[in-house]
Each structure stands twice: as structure tokens, then as C-alpha cells.
Amino acid sequence: MQWLIICTDQHMPEGPTLYILKEETAHFKGKVIRHAWGNGPVDFEGLQGKKILDIRTWGKQYFLILKDRIIRIHFLLFGSYHLNEHIRPDRSLRLALEFSRGSIYFYTCAIQTLEGSLVDHYDLKADIMSKAWDPAVAKRKLKALSDVPVCDALLDQQIFSGSGNIIKNEVLYRTKIHPEALVQDLPAARLTALINGVVRYAFEFLQWKREGTLAEHWEAYAQKLCHRCRLPFSKKKTGKTNRPTRFCENCQLRYD
DNA sequence: TGCCATGTTAAACT
DNA sequence: GAGTTTAACATGGC
Numbered sequence A: 001m002q003w004l005i006i007c008t009d010q011h012m013p014e015g016p017t018l019y020i021l022k023e024e025t026a027h028f029k030g031k032v033i034r035h036a037w038g039n040g041p042v043d044f045e046g047l048q049g050k051k052i053l054d055i056r057t058w059g060k061q062y063f064l065i066l067k068d069r070i071i072r073i074h075f076l077l078f079g080s081y082h083l084n085e086h087i088r089p090d091r092s093l094r095l096a097l098e099f100s101r102g103s104i105y106f107y108t109c110a111i112q113t114l115e116g117s118l119v120d121h122y123d124l125k126a127d128i129m130s131k132a133w134d135p136a137v138a139k140r141k142l143k144a145l146s147d148v149p150v151c152d153a154l155l156d157q158q159i160f161s162g163s164g165n166i167i168k169n170e171v172l173y174r175t176k177i178h179p180e181a182l183v184q185d186l187p188a189a190r191l192t193a194l195i196n197g198v199v200r201y202a203f204e205f206l207q208w209k210r211e212g213t214l215a216e217h218w219e220a221y222a223q224k225l226c227h228r229c230r231l232p233f234s235k236k237k238t239g240k241t242n243r244p245t246r247f248c249e250n251c252q253l254r255y256d
Numbered sequence B: 001t002g003c004c005a006t007g008t009t010a011a012a013c014t
Numbered sequence C: 001g002a003g004t005t006t007a008a009c010a011t012g013g014c
Helices: A015-028 A135-143 A165-174 A188-211
Strands: A035-037 A054-058 A061-065 A070-074 A080-083 A093-098 A103-107 A110-114 A234-238 A243-247
Touching: A015 A054, A015 A061, A015 A080, A015 A188, A070 A093, A135 A188, A165 A188, A165 A243
Parallel strands: none
Antiparallel strands: A035 A093, A054 A061, A061 A070, A070 A110, A080 A103, A093 A103, A234 A243
């Protein structure tokens, strides 16, 4: 019997992409690891013969839950994975997991082993794509900030776990908020729009990523002109996070 | 060829 | 010690 070979040669980083990875590997839940190897900091022998009890994500992180440990995988900027075939021997194979039927190969990612349960390490309510996501908690965290620009808040994984630079750029443009506006200066309705906008765009990102149409739906990220007023976008590394931001000085407001 | 980019951490500074 | 800035890592496209 032949099983599906999915080619996933693409950037991994933001939450929606991890959501897809979780779905693509969900069938390994309950399966026993037959063989494990790679060059990551992993106790490979200790994994062999162990059952995958659950597969979870939190934002940009992917977890294989075993009885006595959690394998945490973060793809950083250049990580990738392949299912069922080790077809990228040119890349650094951090972890290979072989099951009786099928396998997963994780390349150039950061791997850690955690003890305890996920809730010991992460606030599940902060994951923008989780059923546990709680916008009221996000609002409370945002209101506690002082002198923090929204561009930084949108990259704060403790508030918006899974949000990355694409989501940041797109949400700010779509909600017409200037990246350097301070969180504390946003009117209440704008703050709510920002919080809801992150989740809405994350699920649009997911749908477009599946369709292979993500880039054609970008309105700000990597764009040259504002489609509302036709003026050129500003491009600047903003905030303490110092990440590139495209924005329209004319259409996105500072509220100061 | 050099630069840039969907990320994060740790070392090196004020 | 604090709060910063810089460097490091790693890959591919332009």
C-alpha cells in the first residue's frame, strides 16, 4: 500500500503553517516510533519503541507528546519538514522519526526536550489559532503595556502566539493602524479590532496557504503601493523587534 | 555576488 | 544589574 507523499518545501514560521503540519501528521498519534535518528540534541535511543500520545502546537512550536517527555520543535526562519521520504540530504536532518508506516523528517529546526505537561510551559489561551484562544486575556495583557508600539505587541508570542511578521504587516494595514502607534493610545474599538483582526487573518492565511494563494492575497507585505490611496508604502524596521514593516503613512493612523 | 527574509536566543555593549 | 544592541544560526531567491 502506498501512502501520501506531501512535499512541503516552504517557509515554516508562522502559526497557520504549523497548523497545517499538525494536520498532516495527526495520523501518527497513537503510533510507535520504530527508529529515530538525526543530528539534533535528542535522546534518539530513548524515543525508539515509544508511542506518540499526542501531537500539539502552540503558536510557531510543534510538540510530540510522549509518556515521559515532550519533544519541542521550532522551525525558526529556515526550518522545514518532509513526510515519508528523506529527500533533502543536503539539509541538516535534525530529527527523523520512522513508524511502521510512514515517517517524518525535520530539517534545520531547533529541538528541545521538555518535562511535565504543555500547560506547565505555555499559556494555551495565547495561541491565536487554538480553541483555547481568549481575546479577553489578550486585551488584558495589551492594556498592561506601556510605551509599546503595536508592531512589537503583534510579535509578542506571550500575547499573540503564532503571529509573525506577515501577520503583523497585514493586520496593521487591514485595520488601518500605524505600526508605531502605541498600544495605550488606541481607542477601545481599535484595540478590539486589532485583536480580532489577528485571528481573522490567521485563518485566512491558513485557507490561502492551503490553496497556494497566500502571496496573491498580500495587501501590504512585500507590496509597493497602497491599493487604497495609490501612494507608495513606507518600508522601515520598526519597534524594538526591529522587523521590516510596510505601511501607508496616509491610511494607517497613529491615534496620538 | 551581496543582500534580504515568514525567527529566536545569547553574547556583548552601555 | 538593568536595559539596550549585535551577532549568530541557517537557507534560498533575487
